Amino acid sequence: MSPVAVLVGPPGAGKSTIGRRLARALEVDIFDTDAAIEEETGRTIADIFATDGEATFRALEEDMVRRALTEQDGVVSLGGGAILSAATRARLSGHTVVYLEISISEGLKRTGTNDARPLLNGGDPKQKYRDLMRRRRPLYREVATIRVRTDSRSPARVVQQLINKLG
Numbered sequence: 001m002s003p004v005a006v007l008v009g010p011p012g013a014g015k016s017t018i019g020r021r022l023a024r025a026l027e028v029d030i031f032d033t034d035a036a037i038e039e040e041t042g043r044t045i046a047d048i049f050a051t052d053g054e055a056t057f058r059a060l061e062e063d064m065v066r067r068a069l070t071e072q073d074g075v076v077s078l079g080g081g082a083i084l085s086a087a088t089r090a091r092l093s094g095h096t097v098v099y100l101e102i103s104i105s106e107g108l109k110r111t112g113t114n115d116a117r118p119l120l121n122g123g124d125p126k127q128k129y130r131d132l133m134r135r136r137r138p139l140y141r142e143v144a145t146i147r148v149r150t151d152s153r154s155p156a157r158v159v160q161q162l163i164n165k166l167g
């Protein structure tokens with residue numbers, strides 16, 4: 001089994017939202033690795049970060065992505081930091097991987113100020129998002145086979161663009 005598309009990109013790019021809508025449009029299942037981790041552990045991502053730390057979350061995430069890539073045949077949405085794992089990047093090779101691109105200013109607007117994304121909490125969110133993009137942009141580009149810009153595009157238009165590109 002292999003997903004029809006795997007969505008990657010920074011927080012706020014729309015991986016979860018576009019994943020759901022794309023799956024509906026293609027009439028396939030959606031599998032969001034963050035939601036699956038929360039379901040399997042019975043805990044929120046924020047709680048895992050706060051109690052066990054980022055390294056524990058990354059290990060759970062790496063394993064969930066590994067299973068998703070072999071067990072799912074619909075749309076798979078990853079968390080924004082999943083591509084930090086070299087093993088995950090290697091496993092993405094050969095898959096249809098969509099990089100949902102977003103500007104820093106729009107990404108910040110979409111993630112806003114809430115507790116759902118522990119990585120952007122505390123300190124200066126703008127600086128955090130900038131640092132995150134500096135480190136990750138080359139990794140998103142490395143794994144992507146398709147790129148779609150999401151700035152000033154409604155979710156419906158992003159999905160339409162994506163369907164055109166997926167062919």
Ligand SMILES: Nc1ncnc2c1ncn2[C@@H]1O[C@H](COP(=O)(O)OP(=O)(O)O)[C@@H](O)[C@H]1O
Nearest residue numbers: 010011012013014015016017110150153154155
């Ligand atoms: N193309 C878009 N235009 C405007 N808002 C969007 C778009 N895509 C997603 N959003 C909004 O941005 C927020 C973050 O989206 P989400 O799908 O959770 O992103 P991700 O999973 O990549 O972090 C949500 O409130 C969502 O409704």
Ligand SMILES: O=C(O)C1=C[C@@H](OP(=O)(O)O)[C@@H](O)[C@H](O)C1
Nearest residue numbers: 010011012079080081117118119
């Ligand atoms: O960028 C990151 O490191 C993270 C992004 C989150 O997912 P989204 O990208 O769906 O917000 C979630 O996996 C976790 O909070 C860590």
Ligand SMILES: [Mg+2]
Nearest residue numbers: 015016034079
């Ligand atoms: Mg998400």
